[in-house]
Amino acid sequence: MTDLLSEPILRLGASVFTLGQLLAFGGALLLALFLVLVAALWRSAKARAEAALEAANRAGEADARMTAILQSQAEMQGRMGAMAEVFGSRQAELTQSLSQRLDAMTGRLGQTMTEQTKSTHESLAKLQERLAVIDTAQGNIQSLAGQVVQLQAILSNKQTRGAFGQSRMEAIVADGLPHGAYEFQATLSNGNRPDCLVKMPNGSPSLVIDAKFPLEAWNAIRAAEGTEASKLAAQAFRRDVEIHIRDISEKYLINGETQDTAFMFVPSESVFSEIHENFEALVHRAHRARVVIVSPSLLMLSIQVIQAILKDARMREQAHLIQGEVIRLMEDVSRLDERVRKLQVHFGQTARDIDDILVSSNKVTRRGQKIEALEFGDGHADETPAAPPPLPARTAESKTGQLRLRVVEERE
Structure with a gap:
């Protein structure tokens, strides 16, 4: 109850009033009004008494006026008692109303605090769930970042890069062709060793597939910052690819031993599309050198066509x-x-x-x-047997x- 009386409930400008202050102020105000009324009545009674005395001094009206004054005084006392009772009842009603309002306000505040606490707990639970999801995603991102770093390390090393392209090419060829229809790291008559040699049917020359694509220059283009650096990286990439195309054409295209066309395998679809979009001159140069640039999907399609050709050749061999x-x-x-x-x-x-x-x-x-029908007896000899x-x-x-x-x- 003391906390409720000391709780501020009214603000007027810079002044703050508590419930206890308002109750004290109301009581003081009622007491002041009561005293003012008493003083006013007392002054009125006093004036009347003085008038009565003056009148008594003047004539024989003193007794009548004194009686009237006494009667008026008695009436005033009755009225003051009635007013005191009214003020007391009003003060009790005001106190009861304030208590009820304070109780209702306290109940609402408690309910509101309970709801806010419940809502806060629910929000914290949801926040914890989201933080758990974020932690899991962060772990996945860190794992992916580690894998990207490993891939970058693989691609940055020439030997490892060659093994990466070689492994992808070997997987595609081994999945599409039967065993014995291809050979990895075979040695040609000139001593060169291509990455893959696909044996064609009917004694036709073999098809050469090279998987050593120069990805260092391409990574330099991706890492270049600024127009000048990008231009220099593009020139270096174009030069490296032209040298690689020339090496394939000179080393692996042997008349009568290999096909007139060789495959240059690019182990990335994005790099393949970027070459055809921004380095069209390299594509034309490769065509003139009888070198076809193939991506993993194009190599897979080519291997499927070769597989169909091999199957048709085997069927023709078995036709007789x-x-x-x-x-x-x-x-x-x-x-x-x-x-x-x-x-x-x-x-x-x-x-x-x-x-x-x-x-x-x-x-x-x-x-x-x-x-069987013949009978030898008396009287029956002449009978003929039935047929x-x-x-x-x-x-x-x-x-x-x-x-x-x-x-x-x-x-x-």
């Missing part, structure tokens, strides 16, 4: 074997047809023989029935079919 097998297959089919026809003739002769056998068996059966009924046609056919099936099974 397939044709011979087809001829022998047709001979086997002819022999099978001949044997089936012979078997059909045998089946026909067997069917005719079976029909003759059935005729003979029918005759024998009828004769046996006649002999046996003929065999049904279906029964004969079924027996013929069974005999044919039996003959076929015995032959098999």
Whole structure:
């Protein structure tokens, strides 16, 4: 309660008033008003008393005026008591209203503080999550930076750079061609050793692929700052590429041993596109020197075309074997047809023989029935035996079919 009374709730200009000060000021103000009223009433009563005395001195009105003054004094005392009660009740109501407002304000302040605390905790939790994500991303960035530094170190070293381009080229060739259709670091008749030699079919000359692209000059262009430095780096890059194109043309293009065109492998698509966009003269010079600049995607496409050519050549090599097998297959089919026809003739002769056998068996059966029907007794000698009924046609056919099936099974 003391903290609430000392809390500032009103500011007038540069002055700040607390609840206790306002309550004290209100009480003092009420007391001052009460005293002013008492003083005013007292002065009025005093004036009336003096007038009454003066009137008493003048005449016989003193008693009546004194009575009136006393009555007025009593009335004033009653009014002052009523006013004191009113002021007391008003002060109690004001105190109660201020207490209620302070309680409501305290409740709202507490609720607001709770909500702000909850919101602050949630914000801190989200901030911690984001900081964790940022830490993870920072770790990834540091790892990537390390890998970039390693790649830069690889590309800055000539031997390592050559191994990098060689490994990419070897992976593309080995994935696209069968084993034995290519050779890495093969030695030509002039003693030079290209990075890859692709063997073409039908005794055609081999295709040479070179992977030692001069990336140092290209890295110098990327690292150059200023127009003059960029111009000098571009000139150095153009000179190095022209020298490399000339070396490929002079060392690896051998008449009758290699193809008339060689591949210069660029191990980066961005470098390949930059050459065709900003160094078009180098591309034309390479074409005149019968050297084709290829990127990883173009080399992969070329290897797929060579693979299709090799497959077609292998199919053509096997075509005469397939044709011979087809001829022998047709001979086997002819022999099978001949044997089936012979078997059909045998089946026909067997069917005719079976029909003759059935005729003979029918005759024998009828004769046996006649002999069985003969009776040697009195009164019955003249009776003629009844002829046996003929065999049904279906029964004969079924027996013929069974005999044919039996003959076929015995032959098999």
